[in-house]
Amino acid sequence: MNLKYIYQLSGFLLLLIFAVACGDDKYEVPTAKREFQDDCIKRSLGPNLVNYRLEFAYAMALPQDMGKIVSAQVEASIPGVVDPVIATNGTFLEHRAYSTDGGGNDKPVQVADPSSTDGSLTKVSFTRDTFAVTLRYYYKIPPEAKGQSVNFTFSATDSNGKTVSMKMGPYTVSSMDMVLDSIVTDNTDMYISISDMAIYTAAQAATIPDKIDLVYLYRALVQPPAPAPALTFKHALVSPAVDPTYLPGVTLPAGVNKNTKIIKVLSLRDQQLARLQYGIFIDDLDFKNLDTSTASNFAINLKNEAGGWIETADGQYRAYIYINAVNDASKNMKISMKRLKMF
Amino acid sequence: MFKNSSMKKYSNTKIVAALLLVLVSVRCSHDYPIDEDGLLITARTSCYVSNFDLLGTDFISVITSTTVIPATPTTPAVPSTRNVVIDTTAQTISVQVALGTDLKNLYPQFTLVTDAKLNPKITGKTDFSDLAPRKWTVISGNRKVRKEYTVTVTVQQ
Numbered sequence: 001m002n003l004k005y006i007y008q009l010s011g012f013l014l015l016l017i018f019a020v021a022c023g024d025d026k027y028e029v030p031t032a033k034r035e036f037q038d039d040c041i042k043r044s045l046g047p048n049l050v051n052y053r054l055e056f057a058y059a060m061a062l063p064q065d066m067g068k069i070v071s072a073q074v075e076a077s078i079p080g081v082v083d084p085v086i087a088t089n090g091t092f093l094e095h096r097a098y099s100t101d102g103g104g105n106d107k108p109v110q111v112a113d114p115s116s117t118d119g120s121l122t123k124v125s126f127t128r129d130t131f132a133v134t135l136r137y138y139y140k141i142p143p144e145a146k147g148q149s150v151n152f153t154f155s156a157t158d159s160n161g162k163t164v165s166m167k168m169g170p171y172t173v174s175s176m177d178m179v180l181d182s183i184v185t186d187n188t189d190m191y192i193s194i195s196d197m198a199i200y201t202a203a204q205a206a207t208i209p210d211k212i213d214l215v216y217l218y219r220a221l222v223q224p225p226a227p228a229p230a231l232t233f234k235h236a237l238v239s240p241a242v243d244p245t246y247l248p249g250v251t252l253p254a255g256v257n258k259n260t261k262i263i264k265v266l267s268l269r270d271q272q273l274a275r276l277q278y279g280i281f282i283d284d285l286d287f288k289n290l291d292t293s294t295a296s297n298f299a300i301n302l303k304n305e306a307g308g309w310i311e312t313a314d315g316q317y318r319a320y321i322y323i324n325a326v327n328d329a330s331k332n333m334k335i336s337m338k339r340l341k342m343f
Numbered sequence: 344m345f346k347n348s349s350m351k352k353y354s355n356t357k358i359v360a361a362l363l364l365v366l367v368s369v370r371c372s373h374d375y376p377i378d379e380d381g382l383l384i385t386a387r388t389s390c391y392v393s394n395f396d397l398l399g400t401d402f403i404s405v406i407t408s409t410t411v412i413p414a415t416p417t418t419p420a421v422p423s424t425r426n427v428v429i430d431t432t433a434q435t436i437s438v439q440v441a442l443g444t445d446l447k448n449l450y451p452q453f454t455l456v457t458d459a460k461l462n463p464k465i466t467g468k469t470d471f472s473d474l475a476p477r478k479w480t481v482i483s484g485n486r487k488v489r490k491e492y493t494v495t496v497t498v499q500q
Contacts, residue, residue, distance in 0.1 A: 228500055231441070231499055233442070245442075264400050264401050265401050267401075294447045296448070298443065299443075299445075300442070300443035301441070306401065
């Protein structure tokens with residue numbers, strides 16, 4: 001090709017690039033659709049645990065001159081738990097719209113009567129002329145939904161009789177169980193049952209020795225035979241079948257002898273257990289993928305925000321125990337637990 | 344006109360070819376040899392472990408420390424030191440781990456002299472539960488000096 005043509009071509013290309021790059025489309029405010037519309041987001045994060053709530057925000061609007069919103073409703077594929085005493089603790093659809101003030105606080109404006117839930121249907125009827133609003137919906141997961149998927153259909157009706165609707169989900173409900181803020185205390189409430197997710201005293205443990213999976217104890221120091229120096233022990237979670245070195249001064253109730261596996265971890269601050277700022281969630285899959293083949297059966301010198309992966313001796317349960325707080329003076333620990341039944 | 348243009352074209356081709364040749368020769372130059380792991384082989388002959396640590400399943404060091412000895416009118420204070428003894432002459436590393444260490448699940452951590460590498464590589468946990476010595480070989484930067492280190496773990500009693 002002639003060199004002249006190459007120059008011409010490249011010059012033309014440059015011109016073209018300039019022309020395209022300099023194009024400045026004038027901004028126009030988008031025109032709102034002249035119709036009744038809706039939108040929805042899920043606000044809650046993390047695994048969907050039974051007895052805990054899913055939270056949604058459902059927005060609906062129509063042009064002001066076209067009418068007003070008459071009602072809004074949500075239908076869940078599995079009816080949610082309704083709290084008979086304090087409705088706002090169970091499944092409900094907000095009858096108030098919220099705005100945020102300068103201090104970051106939610107300021108409610110009532111737009112409807114409190115919602116009524118009939119089976120799987122939760123409904124509000126507007127009492128104030130409203131053409132645009134966002135309502136929150138809380139769904140308390142019932143025990144029968146465990147391990148299943150749940151769907152939601154949000155819908156709203158305007159004064160012209162037009163209905164808009166939106167499907168959300170499916171959301172898988174976790175098979176995990178969770179217990180928060182149990183206190184284990186050295187010498188008294190020191191026997192932990194993973195199958196019951198409960199803490200027992202020695203007398204109680206003696207009646208259900210098969211259910212005791214872990215022993216909590218606190219020793220500031222342990223003293224091996226002299227002249228060896230005293231060694232740090234502190235807060236410990238050990239399995240009843242552990243080497244007696246790790247149960248100094250403890251006499252187990254008869255029959256308490258399970259060999260529970262435990263893997264000590266630090267800084268695994270699950271959001272639902274720790275309720276701290278960390279966005280970490282332990283899910284069913286974490287328990288399923290856990291490798292306990294080389295796990296030990298004790299964890300001593302446990303600190304605040306530490307924890308342990310647990311597997312019961314028969315392998316039926318896997319759990320994660322998070323340590324919310326330790327108290328050396330009163331020899332106790334506040335623990336929260338997530339558990340998955342493996343079979 | 345025709346002649347002139349063809350000459351231009353010819354010289355152009357020559358320049359391009361020359362540039363290509365330069366590029367190829369630069370690309371293929373082997374001034375910096377690399378080993379089978381893709382690591383640079385250098386001229387360094389130093390071959391030793393400068394620091395060693397053992398981490399538990401919680402990724403916290405399990406190695407114990409000596410207690411601080413306060414100063415007396417005649418002797419200065421002795422600060423706390425970690426119970427890691429690295430003997431680069433005898434090629435041994437002795438460490439003491441705390442009571443309650445899960446010996447089956449320990450992560451060894453070596454700090455080596457510049458450019459050196461370790462064999463076998465540490466890819467995960469090491470089981471020290473039999474308390475038997477474990478061996479790792481340090482290979483120098485020039486990959487010609489190899490020193491086998493023996494790691495011995497004892498539990499605080």
